[in-house]
Amino acid sequence: MTLEQGIGVSNAKIILIGEHAAVYGKPAIVVPLTAVKLAAVTTPIAQGQLIESNYYTGPLARAIKSFAGIKKLIQTILERFNQQQANFKLTITSQIPAERGMGSSAATAVAVTRSLYDFFDKKLNRATLLELANVAETVTHGAPSGMDAATTSSTAPIWFVKGHASYNLPINLKGNLVIADSGIRGQTGPAVRTVRERMADFPQETSVFMDQLAELALSTRKAIASQQLAQVGQNFTTAQLILQTLGVSNETIDHLVFVAQRNGSLGTKLTGGGRGGCIIALTADQANTDRLLAALAAEGVTQTWVQPLAHLNQTINQEYDHD
């Protein structure tokens, strides 16, 4: 075992389009927010296995329930390397707010995996990284689509269809993606259940909505390729209307969408599981971005992020090499 520290980094994720439909095998477009980071650093200590984070600090063995997924992940990795008795402290520092649809739990799993592989001097490929992140995500979320781990580990936008992520969707658009926290915790679990119940009660009608969301994802992909920012925006707003009808929005989100649409946004929707969390809006230029941010601040929104679309123009090789 090396005596040097092991470092793992990941980033936040934002679903541009396709949440909920992704659960039914429809495509989604998801982008990394590379400016919003989470870091996990493993350092050698004399005795024990400790975790230090905003949510839990203490021995790994006693980790609280919300850390159960990460605990299982760490134990899986230690067993894999036959290092169950290793002494270390894992420090997790995050800029990603929890329960806002920004992928904080998957980002933690990704960074912890990278950090431990680095600490034990092991090579890590993308397939293993995603498989291990899924160990934690399955404990935390039940049946994750894998979308969050695929994106929080990526520097490139993703075309995601259940079980498969393609990292070849560079976005060459001018303008900004504005993300605003509604201040309400997202409720992915209950929202996914609501849609499942609708699907059970009204299978044909609900399937039509899923097909429409899939069409919107395809249309958005084309609009990105042909640099039609306004079309991407329209698709956002149409998707929001469908998500609202499916019962996964809420009054606060609807109100913020309404405000954004009147203050410089080309298109606005919820992002992630819904019933809270964040909204996303597209703006064509800095003047409209400033106008939108001022309008959201006037509504009491305290946390916003601005992601220049031009920074989402990367692609990455399907294989991830730890080195």
Ligand SMILES: C[C@@](O)(CCO)CC(=O)[O-]
């Ligand atoms: C609502 C959902 O589509 C996205 C949650 O971030 C659920 C999933 O894909 O696992």
